[in-house]
Amino acid sequence: MSSPLMLYYCPGHMSFAPHVILNEIGLPFERRCLSIKSGDTAQAEFRAVNPKGKVPVLKTAEGILTESSAILMYLALRYPGEHLLPDAAVGQAQVVEWLNWLSSMLPASIALRLHPYRFTDEQSAWAGIQARGQAECESFYQMVEQKLQHKTWAVSERFTVVDPMLMIFYRWGDLLGLDMSAFPCWQRHTENMRKRPAVLKTLATEEITI
Ligand SMILES: N[C@@H](CCC(=O)N[C@@H](CS)C(=O)NCC(=O)O)C(=O)O
The missing domain is CATH 3.40.30.10 (Glutaredoxin)
Known part of the structure; x- marks a missing residue:
């Protein structure tokens, strides 16, 4: 079936x-x-x-x-x-807080950087849009790094549905040309993710490395 x-x-x-x-x-x-x-x-x-x-x-x-x-x-x-969510209401709200932020704000900044033609047909404006997108992405990545300080996982002591979202945006940092060694907490988070069999299986199926 x-x-x-x-x-x-x-x-x-x-x-x-x-x-x-x-x-x-x-x-x-x-x-x-x-x-x-x-x-x-x-x-x-x-x-x-x-x-x-x-x-x-x-x-x-x-x-x-x-x-x-x-x-x-x-x-x-x-x-x-x-148990993919924290037990406490505040932890569950923090999961929503992370997910909203990661799934809406960051793709918008990445789009400025990678797809400036979506915002105007004026080719002369594209470089400026890309520069703004790059600056937004950099500040975004620094905020993630701050939020991961002294943490194994994004929310509470537990792996939650937020963590694989962070892992894919770590990969996008490389694609955006960011020096990801400048984000040691996020790097450690990605290393922790790589220890999970489900993550290794997904990387293999998608034929990507992070
Ligand atoms: N807010 C959406 C964003 C999804 C999104 O931007 N997906 C991109 C890939 S990361 C996509 O499918 N792009 C296809 C396209 O633009 O044609 C979500 O969180 O699912």
């Missing part, structure tokens, strides 16, 4: 986080690998699943979910035995 769960993902993108969490949960799930570069997210077939044209998407027996924060919260709440 086929699994009711199907993840649409693009290797090395934000879909990495729910991909890790599905492997942590360990139930069978199906995967649909898309290439953003080749235009798969613009295809009508995918737009029928997610009109926003973005990954991740999770098909569930209860309907289709988009937005990484919603998918991660769904998995954490749907499989409470995995």
Whole structure:
């Protein structure tokens, strides 16, 4: 019987986080690998699943979910035995705080840096937009580093659905040309992530290294 769960993902993108969490949960799930570069997210077939044209998407027996924060919260709440959220209300609120920030603000800054043409057709303005994006990303990365000081995991003493999101943005730091050795707490966090079998499995499936 086929699994009711199907993840649409693009290797090395934000879909990495729910991909890790599905492997942590360990139930069978199906995967649909898309290439953003080749235009798969613009295809009508995918737009029928997610009109926003973005990954991740999770098909569930209860309907289709988009937005990484919603998918991660769904998995954490749907499989409470995995303890993917802190027990305390304040810890749960901090998870939402992290997820909102990581899934909305950072992609916006990265888009300024990598896709200036999305903001204006005026080619002469692109360099300025990219410079603003780079500065925003740098300040963002410094804030993450601050928040990870003296911590093993992002929230409380426990691995939560926030942690794989941080790992994928660590990789994006390299792609943005940031010197990631300037972020030792985040580097240590990534090393801790690499010790988890579910993370290693996801890296292997997506054929990426972090
Ligand atoms: N807020 C969304 C952002 C998702 C997003 O930006 N996904 C990117 C990959 S990291 C994407 O699918 N881009 C495809 C495109 O722009 O065509 C979320 O958290 O899921």
